[in-house]
Amino acid sequence: MQSIPGLHVSLTPGTDTALTLLIAVVAVIPIGVRIAQHRFDLFEPIVPAAAAFLLLYVGRPLYEQAQYHHHIYVNVVVDGEWRLTLLVVLVSVFAFNLGYLLDFGELLSSRWQIRLPSQDVTIALAAILTVVAGAALLLRAYIAGGIHLLLTNRSAYHSGANSATVTLAITLALPAMLLLWSVRGRHRTAARWLISLPLTVYLLLAIPGGNRRFVLVLAAAIVVFWYARHDRRPSVLRIVVVVCLLTLLVINPARQIRTGQASYAGAITSSVSHPLNAPGSLLAAQDTTAMDSLAMLLMDVGNGKPIPFMHGADFVTETVLQPFPHSIVPRPDGIRNADIKYRFGYGEGRCSSLCPTYPVMASFWADFGFPSVAVGCFLLGVAARWWWGVFQRNRHDVIAQAAYASTFFLWFYVWWDSLGSFFIQFLLLVLPLLVARWLGARSTRRAAPIRTPDRRRQHGLEAGP
Numbered sequence: 001m002q003s004i005p006g007l008h009v010s011l012t013p014g015t016d017t018a019l020t021l022l023i024a025v026v027a028v029i030p031i032g033v034r035i036a037q038h039r040f041d042l043f044e045p046i047v048p049a050a051a052a053f054l055l056l057y058v059g060r061p062l063y064e065q066a067q068y069h070h071h072i073y074v075n076v077v078v079d080g081e082w083r084l085t086l087l088v089v090l091v092s093v094f095a096f097n098l099g100y101l102l103d104f105g106e107l108l109s110s111r112w113q114i115r116l117p118s119q120d121v122t123i124a125l126a127a128i129l130t131v132v133a134g135a136a137l138l139l140r141a142y143i144a145g146g147i148h149l150l151l152t153n154r155s156a157y158h159s160g161a162n163s164a165t166v167t168l169a170i171t172l173a174l175p176a177m178l179l180l181w182s183v184r185g186r187h188r189t190a191a192r193w194l195i196s197l198p199l200t201v202y203l204l205l206a207i208p209g210g211n212r213r214f215v216l217v218l219a220a221a222i223v224v225f226w227y228a229r230h231d232r233r234p235s236v237l238r239i240v241v242v243v244c245l246l247t248l249l250v251i252n253p254a255r256q257i258r259t260g261q262a263s264y265a266g267a268i269t270s271s272v273s274h275p276l277n278a279p280g281s282l283l284a285a286q287d288t289t290a291m292d293s294l295a296m297l298l299m300d301v302g303n304g305k306p307i308p309f310m311h312g313a314d315f316v317t318e319t320v321l322q323p324f325p326h327s328i329v330p331r332p333d334g335i336r337n338a339d340i341k342y343r344f345g346y347g348e349g350r351c352s353s354l355c356p357t358y359p360v361m362a363s364f365w366a367d368f369g370f371p372s373v374a375v376g377c378f379l380l381g382v383a384a385r386w387w388w389g390v391f392q393r394n395r396h397d398v399i400a401q402a403a404y405a406s407t408f409f410l411w412f413y414v415w416w417d418s419l420g421s422f423f424i425q426f427l428l429l430v431l432p433l434l435v436a437r438w439l440g441a442r443s444t445r446r447a448a449p450i451r452t453p454d455r456r457r458q459h460g461l462e463a464g465p
Helices: 015-036 046-067 079-101 106-108 119-144 147-152 154-158 163-181 187-192 196-206 212-229 236-258 264-273 275-285 290-300 313-318 335-344 361-366 370-393 398-407 417-447
Strands: 002-003 007-009
Touching: 015 046, 015 079, 015 187, 015 417, 046 079, 046 275, 079 290, 079 361, 079 370, 106 370, 119 163, 119 187, 119 196, 119 212, 119 398, 119 417, 154 236, 163 187, 163 196, 163 212, 163 398, 187 196, 196 212, 212 236, 212 398, 236 264, 236 275, 275 335, 290 335, 290 361, 313 361, 313 417, 335 361, 361 370, 370 398, 370 417
Parallel strands: none
Antiparallel strands: none
């Protein structure tokens, strides 16, 4: 018998495998339900979320069990809390999927009808986002001690207590790039040349030190945006091919660059020359240790443990207070920093290649345990359904397409990294949509638009980039 707060269950030796397989079943239930309703779409948030569940919380645990017969994060054996971890993950997946399948998010999204902005507004918005992203990059370089350090030293991205929000502000270059890509008519040639500006800004964030999460966000955004502009969807085979190419050309090579094992060219050559090693390499890498780091946190956080429950303080720190610099708005440590300090002794929670990435359920667990995990993941599912509904109602609008494409990969990312990181990045990438809605409402109040069959064409917003 294992003691679990609020639960009394008898766990047999085969329970670990059974719970892992149950997580897999629950993870794909929403996709099955949507298919049965004839409403499934490959670009729904449940697709990247299910991919995260199956890779991080099913594939990795089963691989560890088969290869090592135990679970470990860095040098910390986490077997003692592994079954508790499985139950936390199961509750998280179930609650998220339940929130998505219920109609709350759909009802909320019905109030968000975007008014089509003019092409001039689209270009102006792209220019503003590029300027803000470029300024954030320069500020980030200043914090790091110079642009040369930022480009050559991955740990420079983690220097400074106020650097996270500034770093994520650079991602505004992504929707700017997509908006410029959509421009048609007499401005098309100039816009295509101008794409190089936000693209350069974004790549200076993504490439140094193997920051592959930003490269994956970029790749996913380009694919989703292209198909959304053409009002089409890719085949499953094409998705599989893209995922395989990303694994061979981005994920595995970036890991070697990050650890200093090889140059980028050498890492790609090594990855491509041994393609059959790619799945095992991915499952064995630190990239997929979200469940192990979660288990380590569960060993440390809770009543009677080194870090007591935070009773709402972590949620406030990771959401409301997240955008503000520590020097301006002091706040308690979030659970990530608190546990890293406890385990590794790093000041301000800073570390580089061995730094744990705690998934969103770790942030929810830190406040009240199982109740906050269930409520938090349920609300996250409602938010995912709301965002999908907003996109569906405005799927022909370039602003909505750019905002949705920019955030698509975040529904995978949230199950790999913290609530705070997801929250600020989602807020920044959705900001263009909110600005466009405000501008559209103002222009509509000033002069009612003339409704003609060619209205979308006169604004330069016809399908196709």
